[in-house]
Amino acid sequence: MSGGYIWFEGIPLPDTTVVPEVLREALESFVFKDEDVVIVTYPKSGTNWLIEILCLISSKGDPKWIQSVPIWDRSPWIENEYGYNLLKDKEGPLLITSHLPIQLIPKSLFSSKAKVIYLIRNPRDILVSGYFFYSISNFIKKPESLEQYFEWFIQGNVPYGSWFDHIHGWMSMKGKENFLILSYEELRRDTRSTVQKICQFLGKKLEPEELNSLLKNSSFKVMKENKMSNFTLLHAYHLLEENGSLMRKGISGDWKNYFTVAQAEAFDKIFQEKMADVPRELFPWE
Numbered sequence: 001m002s003g004g005y006i007w008f009e010g011i012p013l014p015d016t017t018v019v020p021e022v023l024r025e026a027l028e029s030f031v032f033k034d035e036d037v038v039i040v041t042y043p044k045s046g047t048n049w050l051i052e053i054l055c056l057i058s059s060k061g062d063p064k065w066i067q068s069v070p071i072w073d074r075s076p077w078i079e080n081e082y083g084y085n086l087l088k089d090k091e092g093p094l095l096i097t098s099h100l101p102i103q104l105i106p107k108s109l110f111s112s113k114a115k116v117i118y119l120i121r122n123p124r125d126i127l128v129s130g131y132f133f134y135s136i137s138n139f140i141k142k143p144e145s146l147e148q149y150f151e152w153f154i155q156g157n158v159p160y161g162s163w164f165d166h167i168h169g170w171m172s173m174k175g176k177e178n179f180l181i182l183s184y185e186e187l188r189r190d191t192r193s194t195v196q197k198i199c200q201f202l203g204k205k206l207e208p209e210e211l212n213s214l215l216k217n218s219s220f221k222v223m224k225e226n227k228m229s230n231f232t233l234l235h236a237y238h239l240l241e242e243n244g245s246l247m248r249k250g251i252s253g254d255w256k257n258y259f260t261v262a263q264a265e266a267f268d269k270i271f272q273e274k275m276a277d278v279p280r281e282l283f284p285w286e
């Protein structure tokens with residue numbers, strides 16, 4: 001286990017989960033079907049929370065599936081060797097996850113009607129979440145300090161490259177009827193309405209008790225205790241340090257507890273410069 005990167009078409013990808021030849025095959029031959037649902041996020045945006053919600057929509061709130069099957073088997077990452085090998089032989093409709101920037105996603109996505117949900121989060125919170133998660137993981141390059149990780153993040157020397165580029169790339173899909181943009185912040189502020197919005201996008205209907213069960217079983221508290229979702233299964237493979245979990249705090253604005261005044265000002269400046277061309281309403285935290 002090296003915890004380094006492979007540089008794939010200029011993007012740093014974790015070398016413990018991504019195998020270049022397998023990713024190349026996925027990019028050239030994977031065919032998305034109209035019935036598939038694809039979750040796309042930059043890492044640490046709340047990916048696994050959204051997966052849990054989509055699994056519970058699919059099971060109509062019944063928690064059996066999320067309590068018995070690891071989260072990475074329920075909605076495999078297409079760019080990972082493990083995930084691609086599951087997906088390529090699986091009967092559809094598929095639930096698929098990806099952190100890939102738009103230029104690396106298999107091209108068949110653009111000619112299919114597969115429904116894509118893109119989840120955005122305040123990059124300052126993503127930075128803090130990534131810093132803590134990669135510090136306890138043994139499969140991603142470990143930062144020595146938040147100061148160092150801050151620099152890596154700004155430069156895009158982190159898994160899946162620059163957050164700023166990721167957003168710009170995927171925003172070219174904005175307005176397409178099979179593309180839904182959500183934010184972690186709205187999901188936290190009003191989970192019920194946001195789940196209803198997802199159901200509407202997917203053409204699904206949940207009865208009130210099914211929705212209540214979904215909300216309970218995808219809550220931070222319940223996910224934290226679900227070993228199929230909280231990443232503690234990785235302990236057996238020494239991929240995550242003992243007691244380490246995906247579920248850290250699950251809040252918005254935690255960056256304020258870690259950024260220095262100078263870092264906050266520097267980040268604001270870079271954000272304004274790099275995101276000036278993106279409509280503000282996409283960033284509910286600004």
Ligand SMILES: Nc1ncnc2c1ncn2[C@@H]1O[C@H](COP(=O)(O)O)[C@@H](OP(=O)(O)O)[C@H]1O
Pocket residue numbers: 041042043044045046047048049125128129130132218219220221223246247248249250251254
């Ligand atoms: N049910 C839930 N409610 C709120 N936040 C959740 C959640 N499940 C996961 N998260 C948060 O999502 C982040 C992980 O994102 P990803 O799944 O993309 O790796 C972590 O953020 P924090 O580290 O800020 O707590 C984690 O706590």
Ligand SMILES: CCc1ccc(OS(=O)(=O)O)cc1
Pocket residue numbers: 014017043044072077099159
């Ligand atoms: C094993 C599934 C998994 C876990 C963590 C990952 O990290 S990140 O989301 O890319 O930062 C990826 C895949």
